[in-house]
Amino acid sequence: MGNVTFQHVSKRYAGEKRKSVNDFSLKVEEGEFLVLVGPSGCGKSTLLRMLAGLEDITEGEIYIGDKLVNYVSSKDRNISMVFQNYALYPHMSVYENIAFGLRLRKMAKADIHERVTRAAKILEIESHLSKQPKQMSGGQRQRVALGRAIVREPAVFLFDEPLSNLDAKLRVQMREEIGKLYRRLKTTMIYVTHDQIEAMTMGTRIVVMKEGLVQQVATPEMIYTRPANMFVAGFIGSPPMNFMHGKFVSMDGASFFETKRYSLLIPEERAKPLIKAGYEGKVIVMGVRAEDAIYKKEELSLEAFISTQFEAVIEMRELLGSDVYLYLYNKEQRLVIRVDPRARFEEGKTIQVGLDMNRAHFFDKATEELIC
Numbered sequence: 001m002g003n004v005t006f007q008h009v010s011k012r013y014a015g016e017k018r019k020s021v022n023d024f025s026l027k028v029e030e031g032e033f034l035v036l037v038g039p040s041g042c043g044k045s046t047l048l049r050m051l052a053g054l055e056d057i058t059e060g061e062i063y064i065g066d067k068l069v070n071y072v073s074s075k076d077r078n079i080s081m082v083f084q085n086y087a088l089y090p091h092m093s094v095y096e097n098i099a100f101g102l103r104l105r106k107m108a109k110a111d112i113h114e115r116v117t118r119a120a121k122i123l124e125i126e127s128h129l130s131k132q133p134k135q136m137s138g139g140q141r142q143r144v145a146l147g148r149a150i151v152r153e154p155a156v157f158l159f160d161e162p163l164s165n166l167d168a169k170l171r172v173q174m175r176e177e178i179g180k181l182y183r184r185l186k187t188t189m190i191y192v193t194h195d196q197i198e199a200m201t202m203g204t205r206i207v208v209m210k211e212g213l214v215q216q217v218a219t220p221e222m223i224y225t226r227p228a229n230m231f232v233a234g235f236i237g238s239p240p241m242n243f244m245h246g247k248f249v250s251m252d253g254a255s256f257f258e259t260k261r262y263s264l265l266i267p268e269e270r271a272k273p274l275i276k277a278g279y280e281g282k283v284i285v286m287g288v289r290a291e292d293a294i295y296k297k298e299e300l301s302l303e304a305f306i307s308t309q310f311e312a313v314i315e316m317r318e319l320l321g322s323d324v325y326l327y328l329y330n331k332e333q334r335l336v337i338r339v340d341p342r343a344r345f346e347e348g349k350t351i352q353v354g355l356d357m358n359r360a361h362f363f364d365k366a367t368e369e370l371i372c
């Protein structure tokens with residue numbers, strides 16, 4: 001069975017004050033592609049290594065299927081792990097590299113041959129089987145490492161930043177390959193990365209971690225559209241979400257987000273939960289994604305535009321192929337918005353910007369948790 005259960009799992013390395021993983025509980029369903037994402041040092045590898053049996057578990061239990069594996073040795077856990085440095089044996093052929101683990105298990109030669117051939121076919125490296133790793137490109141080598149993991153036919157695949165050694169283009173390609181592999185094998189995969197784009201594109205579910213603590217567990221869509229707190233909102237999405245501080249004011253049936261210089265109308269439906277939670281008159285944080293800014297009057301009714309717009313100077317214009325980002329300063333704070341690449345915007349010019357307040361996120365200033 002390929003489901004994995006973590007129950008209150010913690011890790012404190014010998015001599016360390018802080019827990020590297022702090023009370024992690026999660027059930028990974030069979031056939032899920034779970035991505036663990038978070039900044040460097042947040043405990044992703046530690047968690048994966050505890051599941052793999054490469055690291056002791058300080059507290060809590062880990063189950064693979066129904067079996068408690070805390071004291072099961074790594075080789076008996078029915079998992080395959082692919083690392084960042086794929087560590088192929090340089091003096092062995094690709095075939096031998098892929099077959100190696102099976103030989104150690106004393107599998108019959110014919111069975112080994114069948115599995116290696118099948119894996120090579122899935123990964124499209126059949127014509128390279130007699131080569132040595134040094135005769136192959138980085139991407140091909142990474143595929144050999146995948147092959148080595150596939151032939152073991154594990155209940156769970158573990159990946160620890162397997163693509164971070166590859167250049168940008170190859171990374172995108174391998175991302176697709178792993179996605180294809182997942183769809184073909186339908187085996188549970190747990191994938192560690194600090195790259196939020198990898199997390200968003202590959203995972204069926206994402207776990208966002210920070211300093212050993214889980215911040216949110218949800219589908220990519222939910223993580224993006226309903227980030228649980230400011231950390232998740234800022235970490236997932238590129239460029240990061242814009243945050244501004246302002247007072248929530250509600251009077252005569254209309255609600256506003258007020259800063260020193262601006263007063264932005266909050267649509268009634270969005271304001272309701274803020275009123276209900278008692279935020280009237282309090283400073284809150286508003287988060288707006290770059291794509292939720294409006295800069296053309298036509299897109300808004302005049303009334304809405306007047307009440308949500310402000311003036312800002314274009315400090316920098318950044319062209320990223322199909323996207324253009326404008327880095328703005330509105331005399332109070334800086335923000336970045338995405339605009340139509342065909343529209344002409346010049347650095348140094350002042351423009352009118354509106355914010356789509358229907359898509360704004362509101363956070364508690366002290367706890368940084370999402371209010372609505």
Ligand SMILES: Nc1ncnc2c1ncn2[C@@H]1O[C@H](COP(=O)(O)OP(=O)(O)OP(=O)(O)O)[C@@H](O)[C@H]1O
Nearest residue numbers: 013014016020039040041042043044045046047194
């Ligand atoms: N063997 C060890 N002994 C002591 N502390 C460790 C050990 N391995 C990791 N740590 C600490 O545990 C924390 C989590 O490390 P971990 O390697 O799990 O982070 P990570 O999320 O995988 O980071 P990265 O993205 O950089 O790989 C870090 O603070 C790290 O310094």
Ligand SMILES: [Mg+2]
Nearest residue numbers: 044045046160
């Ligand atoms: Mg790591």
